[in-house]
Amino acid sequence: MFLLKNAKIYTQHKPHPTTEAILIHQGKILAIGQTDDLLNFNPSPTEIINLEGKTILPGLCDSHLHLAYLGKYLNAVNCETPTKAACLQNIRERVQKTPRGEWIYGHGWNQNEWTEGFGNIQELDAISTEHPIYLTAKSLHAGWANSKAFELAGIYSNTPNPLGGKYERDENGQLTGILYETAIFELEKAIPQPNHLQMAELLDLVQQHLWSYGITAVHDFDRIQCFKGLQTLEAQGKLNLRVLKSIPAESLDHFLNAGIISEFGSEFIKIGPVKLFSDGALGPQTAAMLTPYENQPNNYGNLLLTAEEVFDFGKRASSNQLALAVHAIGDQANRIVLDGLEKLRHYEKQNQLIPSKHRIEHVQCIHPQDLQRLAKLNIFASVQPIHLISDMEMADFHWGKRSAWTYAFKDLQNSGATLIFGSDAPVESANPYIGMFSALQRTKQNGKPELGWHSKQKLDLETILNAYTTNPAFAAGWSESIGSLKPGANADLIVLNEDPFHFPPNRFYNLKPIRTMVGGKWVWQSEVFE
Structure with a gap:
């Protein structure tokens, strides 16, 4: 004692x-x-x-990150550079140190920050055709690869696009090297995956990284391989990070057949919600919007789910005491998801089901007409304030006046919605104090814009700390044990x-x-x- x-x-x-x-x-x-x-x-x-x-x-609790991806990122080539040339130079230096045939992995590029825009397959081939090279975008909704990586993945110019994704092609029908949305998963199948022991070792490094920021709990949105690694780490007696582990949609049947429900688990691992994707992201302009992107009259983004599909997934989940966590960035995606969840709430009530702790991940751009709906339907707003720093200029450029209802933290709070905050690491840094800064100030770290970007959406520190402590503990079913310092916790x-x-x-x-x-x-x- x-x-x-x-x-x-x-x-x-x-x-x-x-x-x-x-x-x-x-x-x-x-x-x-x-x-x-x-x-x-x-x-x-x-x-x-x-x-x-x-x-x-x-x-503190990070309510939305990707543990295995973060582990990969900690060892990845830095592609979050001010110029494309700098990114390519970083790749070139890693290739020189890496045996032929081994994969080169990088992360963080954002074509919106580069004068030339997107990279291409020829630029990576010029560095190496003997190393497969694969670089994930900062958003994790796009990738950039060389010919060797495509070859190992069995992806060629005549390969059909996967459902919900795209292999970008030039005017001659040849691969450009850029992949979008679910297409990145097809390429990633070719990358050698760590076994459960290697994954556990990687996750041990990740938890140490998170502890350095004071993060003691997370809501993880990685895949099953990560789940296996976490269980191995716990069996080894080394897991000292409390993890709410989401269920990838493609694994739902396995969990249903096993009779596993939300919040089932141990002191350190609990089963979380079923993760769905309703659209893409702002960076690659694939977030689903009600009206077209500025200066792109035919681009409404990519809508990946209908309201009926959200309801169908939700009906299967709620009937088995599982919740949904649905990725929604654009205002159309948020509306469609809310439509599906509204129908699901009626279904739960009609069938006398315990209302599940459903949530929308990101709630990045939400139309004012939909703001009240999260609170009315008792849906958690899982948002990442740190994104605002990177996205404010892109939102102004691509969404115009709609940026006024982007990252609408204060409006969501005033509506009665429960806010839970995360980082989306490795899309952004896992550092929660940058997220707090963003929610408090709504500026970049240089203090610009001076009064804050849409400053009426600033939050007070008490609300912010709730979103990093008590609220995510409640969302995970851990209210009595974490999130606050009280006897018995x-x-x-x-x-x-x-x-x-x-x-x-x-x-x-x-x-x-x-x-x-x-x-x-x-x-x-x-x-x-x-």
Whole structure:
């Protein structure tokens, strides 16, 4: 049993929002309160740590990321460069260090940031035709590959486009090297996959990376291989990250046949919602819109689901106590998904089913007429504030006046919707303090635009912390054990030198914890306590 004393503790527990000491025993919070009271607790603490005025918060939750992709990204070639030439140079340098025949993986390119726009297959072939090269876009909704990668994947100029995806071709019908949406999965089938032991090792590195940001829980949206790796890591006694693991739509039948329901699992892994995609993304202009993209009169984006299909998936899921998590970026996609979920709520009520914890992932651009519907239908708004920093100029350029209802955090809050915040890592950094900064300021890190992009959508810090702690804990069925610091909860917490409530909002991206605790164990530290 040990005591953390002389701290500024924000508990996220409404009956006792702040305190100065916390007593921990066998991985749980035994008591919170005044130091003198806890020193006299029976039995008394055997270890006392004086935090000398430092701040304690509950461990943070990233409500939308991709663990295995993040692991790959940590070892990937950096393609998030200001110019295409810089990206190609990074690839060239990695090729020079890599044995022939081995895959070169890179991530982060965004053609909207490059003067020349998209890359092409010839540019990658000029670097190597003996290494398969595959580079994922920052959005993870597009890819760029060389001839060797296409060859190994069995994709040629006459290969039909997969359902919901596209192999881009030039005017002569030849592959350009660019793939969209589900087409990237077809190419990725050719990439050697790590076995469950290798995946567990990769995920161990990822959890250490996340601890350094004070993230102690996540809602993961990777695939089954990641699930196997997580189970292996837990069996090895090494998993110290609480994971709500989503079910890929293509794996739904396996889970239904096994009778597995949402929130089933262990102390560290719980089964989450079934993940569906209703559209693409803003970057490649595949997000489904009600009206065309600016300067592209024939482009409405890619709608991948109808309302009836959302309902059909949802009916199968809800009937078996599983929830839906539906990716929706564009205003048309959000409307279609809400139409399907509205029908699903009626179905649940008619059939006396327990209402599932359905959610929409991203809710990036939502028409004002649809704003009230999430709260009315009790749908979680799972959004990633950090995207705003990268997307504000693209949204203005491609969506024009519709950008006014993009990343509408305040409007969603005012509507009564429950906000849960994440990063979409590795699409963006997993650093939650950049996300907090974005929701507080709505500017880039250079402070532009000066008053904030659509500044009326700024949020206060209390709301933001709820979206990183108590709200995602509720969405995962973990309200009693994580998300707040209260007696009986798991001792998942972080220590900071600074008090976020007395820290300049325009410098929030500089915040970082000095220690992270999971289940009463210090799992990460940058500073040793005396």
